[in-house]
Amino acid sequence: xxxxxxxxxxxxxxxxxxxxxxxxxxxxxxxxxxxxxxxxxxxxxxxxxxxxxxxxxxxxxxxxxxxxxxxxxxxxxxxxxxxxxxxxxxxxxxxxxxxxxxxxxxxxxxxxxxxxxxxxxxxxxxxxxxxxxxxxxxxxxxxxxxxxxxxxxxxxxxxxxxxxxxxxxxxxxxxxxxxxxxxxxxxxxxxxxxxxxxxxxxxxxxxxxxxxxxxxxxxxxxxxxxxxxxxxxxxxxxxxxxxxxxxxxxxxxxxxxxxxxxxxxxxxxxxxxxxxxxxxxxxxxxxxxxxxxxxxxxxxxxxxxxxx
Ligand SMILES: Cc1cc2nc3c(=O)[nH]c(=O)nc-3n(C[C@H](O)[C@H](O)[C@H](O)COP(=O)(O)OP(=O)(O)OC[C@H]3O[C@@H](n4cnc5c(N)ncnc54)[C@H](O)[C@@H]3O)c2cc1C
Numbered sequence: 001x002x003x004x005x006x007x008x009x010x011x012x013x014x015x016x017x018x019x020x021x022x023x024x025x026x027x028x029x030x031x032x033x034x035x036x037x038x039x040x041x042x043x044x045x046x047x048x049x050x051x052x053x054x055x056x057x058x059x060x061x062x063x064x065x066x067x068x069x070x071x072x073x074x075x076x077x078x079x080x081x082x083x084x085x086x087x088x089x090x091x092x093x094x095x096x097x098x099x100x101x102x103x104x105x106x107x108x109x110x111x112x113x114x115x116x117x118x119x120x121x122x123x124x125x126x127x128x129x130x131x132x133x134x135x136x137x138x139x140x141x142x143x144x145x146x147x148x149x150x151x152x153x154x155x156x157x158x159x160x161x162x163x164x165x166x167x168x169x170x171x172x173x174x175x176x177x178x179x180x181x182x183x184x185x186x187x188x189x190x191x192x193x194x195x196x197x198x199x200x201x202x203x204x205x206x207x208x209x210x211x212x213x214x215x216x217x218x219x220x221x222x223x224x225x226x227x228x229x230x231x232x233x234x235x236x237x238x239x240x241x242x243x244x245x246x247x248x249x250x251x252x253x254x255x256x257x258x259x260x261x262x263x264x265x266x267x268x269x270x271x272x273x274x275x276x277x278x279x280x281x282x283x284x285x286x287x288x289x290x291x292x293x294x295x296x297x298x299x300x301x302x303x304x305x306x307x308x
Contacts, residue, residue: 006034009223018219021208022115023181024082026215033075033190035060035227041071057227064231072191075225079186079216084114086178087209094196097188104182105170109159113152113179114208118142122207127288132207152177190225197221198236240297246290253299 010031017025039056042063063071083091092099102110118141122132136144155177162172188196193216199205201213222229242250294300 006224013220013223018215020211020215021084022117023112024084024114024212025080026212026220027080028220029078029080029185031075031077031224035225037074038063038071038190038225038228041074042068057230060227061231061234064228065235069191072194072228073189075190076187077190077193077220077224079220080183081186081212082110082112082181082183083212084179084181084208085176086114087206087212088182088184089178090200090206090209091186091212094188094192096192096195097186099184099186101184102182104173104176108163108169109173109176110181110183111156112181113156113177114181115152115179116145116148118145121145128204131204148179152179190221190228193221194228194232194236197232201237240293242293243286243290245286246293249290250294250297250299253294 010028013028014030015027017027019025035056039059042059062068081091088101118138119135121136121141121144123134123136125131125133135141155175159172159176163169197213197217200209201217202210205213217229221232291300295302
């Protein structure tokens with residue numbers, strides 16, 4: 001989609017439900033500001049005459065690169081979202097948003113639960129204790145999906161039976177599963193939204209919440225704030241942060257004469273080098289992270305790592 005103005009983009013996007021998971025959605029309710037609102041706020045610091053030296057795109061890229069955050073707080077977005085409770089539990093941890101959620105004390109819980117298709121069941125990751133591994137075999141997936149369906153029906157039936165027996169809604173809901181969808185209005189400024197998107201679209205985040213972050217970013221933010229979105233991709237999403245350990249390892253690796261003209265250095269280059277920052281590193285997680293960055297830079301061959 002391309003829009004001739006931000007107002008037109010907002011009108012086109014407003015109230016449009018972008019589907020996520022089997023019955024979730026993300027919907028833009030309103031938006032205040034655009035790329036130029038970020039620029040306008042930043043220019044107040046630099047005074048007259050900045051425009052000649054730096055156009056809007058260059059300024060936005062500079063601000064994002066150097067973490068000058070407050071100009072990005074000048075824009076605000078309000079969403080209506082429908083999300084399963086397990087994702088919502090993670091979502092609500094982002095304290096810098098304003099939230100109003102559907103109340104299952106006032107109203108009957110939404111009659112919809114997040115369903116998992118047979119091919120969507122994942123193994124527990126071995127290395128990353130919080131993450132998922134690979135896809136489970138299809139026959140097992142079929143069984144898990146059928147069991148899930150049966151359980152969700154039973155849970156809903158029990159809930160409805162409690163309501164019919166006169167149990168208070170606030171108590172009857174207690175055994176509804178985490179797959180139950182909730183809805184909320186969620187308003188956040190652009191700076192904190194980008195922070196949310198960076199954390200929740202990262203491969204370490206749960207696949208389900210990643211689907212929401214991707215939808216918000218790709219379907220909405222990219223349309224309303226094209227310059228900010230481009231800079232966010234370049235300086236956050238596709239950027240690589242090097243720690244002191246990473247820098248030291250890379251410097252020593254590059255300085256070290258190589259035995260062969262192979263494209264990559266090898267694991268032995270590190271381990272044999274007696275590099276204290278590498279070989280003697282007590283925590284393997286930091287080493288693994290460093291290794292992964294070297295792979296991304298094409299300095300080490302890809303390692304057989306589990307998918308997350
Ligand atoms: C992959 C992943 C795994 C996670 N695992 C866990 C887990 O196992 N257990 C768990 O409990 N949580 C976990 N979290 C949640 C995480 O610790 C944060 O609570 C969540 O991501 C919200 O981030 P935030 O605080 O930066 O965001 P926000 O709450 O939106 O805050 C944005 C920024 O504002 C500032 N800020 C906000 N409130 C305060 C405050 N009161 N004091 C000072 N500064 C403030 C901080 O700079 C903060 O970074 C996980 C998150 C991710 C992405």
